[in-house]
Amino acid sequence: VTSPLSGPVIVEDVVYENVDVDVCLLPSGDLIFRRLIFERTGSLVQSEALLAKEGSEKINQIERKKTSSSSKSKRRGPKKIIELSNQLKVYHSYLASAYHTGIISGFVLISSYMESVVSTGKTVKTLIIGLGAGLLPMFLHECIRFLHIEMVELDPVILNLARDYFGFTEDKGLKVHIADGIQYVREIANSVEANEVSAFHGNGDTSCTSNYPPNENCMAYHAEGRGTTKVDIVIIDVDSSDSSSGLTCPAADFVEESFLQIVKDSLSEQGLFVINLVSRSSAIKDMVVSRMKAVFSHLFCLQLEEEVNEVLFALRSESCIGEGCFPEAALKLGKLLKFKHPEMSQRILDGTKKVRYLK
DSSP states (O other), X not given: OEETTTEEEEEEEEEESSOOOOOOSSTTOOOEEEEEEEXXXXXXXXXXXXXXXXXXXXXXXXXXXXXXOOTTEEOXXXXXXXXXOSSEEEOTTOOOOHHHHHHHHGGGGGHHHHHHHHHTTOOEEEEXXXXXXXXXXXXXXXXXXXXXXXXXXXXXXXXXXXXXXHOOOOBTTEEEEESOHHHHHHHHHHHHHHHHHHHHTTOOOOOOOOSSOOOTTSOGGGXXXXXXXXXXXXXXXXXXXXXXXXXXXXXXXXXXXXXXXXXXXXXXXXXXXXXXXXXXXXXXXXXXXXXXXHHOSEEEEEEOTTSSEEEEEEESSSSOOXXXXXXXXXXXHHHHOOOSSHHHHHHHHHHHTTOEEOO
């Protein structure tokens, strides 16, 4: 498929050889993964999903693959490319990508806040910029039901591929908007500012207002009747189309200080900002970290083993969880996670031990 925005896009099914995974999803014992690849990124796999027979729930154990490729990581082998299978479906209870589980590990930084929100029967408002194959939001929606997820994807072709080949679906708790991610976040920040000004002047009207024409992108969180558009979690997971920037992920505009400040303004007081950072340049990575430190008071990172991905986490709050409190926070996160397979939960909790404080 060729997209006017993303260029040539490939969907392929592959069988990995010598994979250290014990999964009983197929009678043959083979492990088949479906991959989404943007040709512009060359050797990088954007998304990778485990396939299973429809209705199959039997899994003995899932361990991390040693030879499969993580999303936005270099393609690895050995593998065998096969024809796309119509008999197999994406298994949304399993994340093949290490950086996806790493993102969820970072939720440990706000696990106390999430616990308090859930105890009141409310939802944790989550915004993800960049859809890809839709694997992360589908996993979160299935396994962490108290998240209300809004997705923003610029390219409608990518949304159609996610629906047609990766089983992505929407409902009232998981919505997709075809829009520019930076403008979308800017509208949230403008709406937040308008609400605060309205409240200061004693006007109880919390309708969507901004400097932009009204449209569906003014956050749907008003539907919950809370009179605010602030978001609890913002995740940036977008590829860069400009290789000259030195960034593979995200696009350079998403790490400009002006945009980082807009993100901060859109977050709730206990909010969490997450960036999937991919660059082979240490100088570029240091530049991104420096900019984030200039905007956010507290910054953490998770460097993935044997991967080019580094996940950055920034807290909106001036107060911060101490590293000595991580074990207790991880226990709280573990209680909030409702996965079908304990192995997935353990991978995420193991990841919390690798989160490091940068500021």
